Amino acid sequence: MRIEERQVDVDQLQPGMYVCRLDRSWEGTPFPLQGFLVRSEDDVRELARWSGVVFIDVELCEPAQRRRLLTLVPHDRIVTRIDREHDEQVFQQRFEREVRVARETFTTFTQQASVLLDALRSRDTLDQHGVDAAVTPVVAAVTRNQDAYFWLMALKRHSDYAYRHAMNCCALAIAFGRALSYPESGLLSLARGGLLMDIGMASVPANVVDRPGMLHASQAMEMRDHVEEGCRRFDAAGFSDPEARAMLACHHEFFDGSGYPRRLAGTAIPLSGRIAAIVDAFDAMSSDRPYRAAMTRDAALRELYRSRDRQFQGELVEEFVRCLGVYPVGTLVELSSGEIGIVVAQNNAHRLRPRLMLLTWADKSLRDPFMPINLLGNEVGTDGERLTIIRSVPHNSYGLDPTELFL
Template sequence: MELLEQEIDSADLHVGMYVCRLDRDWNGTPFPLQGVLIRTREDIDEIGRYARRVWVDLEKSTGPAVFHLHALAPKARVKTKTKIGAESELGTQATLFDDEILISARLLDQLSERTTDFLGKLRRGELVSQAEIDEVVEPVVRSLIRNPDAYFWLESLRSRHHYTYTHAVNCCALAAAFGRHLGFDDKEVKALATGALLLDIGMGAVPPDMINHEGPLDDVGRAFVERHVSEGVERLRQSGLDDPAIIDMVLNHHEHFDGSGYPEQKMDGSIPLPGRIAGLVDAYDAMTSERPYRPALSRAEALQQLVKQRNGQRDADLVEQFVRCLGVYPVGTLVELNTGEVGLVMSQNPSQRLRPRVMMLTNPTKQLRAHFIPVNLMDTEAQPALAKVHIARSLPPGSYGLDPAALDL
């Protein structure tokens, strides 16, 4: 039977969590019952006065609190491969955030033309060389190995007007970062990144009005859209791109763990791991992208949706690892602090997932600052006042009229 209690630090409590045990007896505390549902920030502060460690009942906890509990899980249930060292087979070493920003900025400037060119060729049924694909994939993989936060920070500041291009490149980067997190070697990470880049090359066979259709499609429309999977695999093979991992990703990225996907309604372990990874990164980036028929979700909200799909459409253990990879508040997430200020998440603090580095965009009254200020919420020793500051919630893109792509960041 799966354990239904999770031990966490009292400072990591969120509204909606149900505390069922303390690291001390309930006697002598102001709580009359042995168990309390956290309803306000004051409840969290009160428990923190009496206990440092608490146990939370997963079944009785509600709302986004369940998402936070999964992100704070003490250890993963998925077996990952042995991590590769600071220097990879590609000769790539980790870099500091500020140093990688300069490298990634040049990389992103070059990606658009290269990616649009060869994706267009594949959709038209023309041959592309491995060298053309490597020109896109290898620089992205190297950047993600050096410092993933820097890449995703810059990506969050870019306009997403061209969905076909941005979705392909974003999936490529997400798959590379996730593969690296899982401990895949450089060759495997490159294959994951390549497969993710090419997930939707079969969409060239689908009429544009069906791709952007508002509301449910009829049977004919669904059949057209679902055909992009087999069409994509065929175009890969015609181009000589027959790496099994790449084929698995394109073929299986719309299969669901509960058998509700397509084209073959595969279930559980019958979906290869590369295909399950592809399904996660594809769904996550699609949810965080604005489409003609719906607004974009925030990155944190998209992760919450994936967590809700665990043991249904998604592999629960893989979802947990994906949350660990991106962080509770992924880079590029607009967040509102308990002070009223609004910021944009810049980078993660793996040891304290709820306290990332944030670029402060507004003052407490939501007025845009004259000068944006980077703040590391974990740096409470240098700035003791930060101990009382925490992220209150994530915000949908465009909240309070804030568009990171339009700001001079």
């Protein structure tokens, strides 16, 4: 199958159009290599800094813009893209390069975050400069290519939940903030807050943190005290960042007022606090704990959606789902053909049809080699029917451990 592109001057761009190519290399620009949906006039202005002409993938545009493109430019300016098979090869080469770029930041961040969190466990201090040195490159890496960074997150094996949760919440908060059009300074605040919002847990006994089932009243009070303890440590470190502090103070406040410690409700909860509550809950639900197995990532998103306008602001939940995709990067999925794949990147305009790496054949035997596939196209199974995702499956289903397969 072939895809129609239209060449468009940047000053003709409008929100809802999907930019698939620039008039220059993607490298050195802040835009994702796989293309992106223009969401605001700010996106248009940023593009104008880098390109005079862009190429629009008509199929990926929002419906109103797809219709508008039919009359926007004359037909002699229509160009035809390379076929999907070659496009997939190009994407894979670019994505592998992006993963290599992100890996250095990811590895360094893992080391630095572990040192910071170990220090908090052993003494009652927080190194402000160390925090910023750790999170600033992560802001740049997630902004450069969110999918590549989340791919590494999905494959990272870390036995300590506190470390993994802090690092995951940092990256998730950055990605969410970027989807909400936060400026770079705001993304840095979200990164700080995401990394540090559970620092007060260092003072909670391990037998309380990892206890299965309901906590006794005294244990529940110890657990709740981690919020105020985290804020105390944050303040003692000399941070002057209200947005990050709000994440520490409010990540357990619920939109309906049923949370803690202050039972704030609605917009009385600062925006960064409402963001933190969503990020914290999503990563907690999709992580293994001593007392329960992890939910699949899409199941965690559905749980957030069920709790919208109660625990979490409904509009923010919808934006979070849009940010991560219905099947987030790293999710194992079963296709209508019976094959198992893993999500490696999103198609921004069609979140139900991401890019996958097929790991097995229909009988669940392992492929060799694995096969990249873009569900955005009209790929069909052996029965001639268009391939669709029918469900997600937990990691280690059918003996598949993505960490072992890819790292």
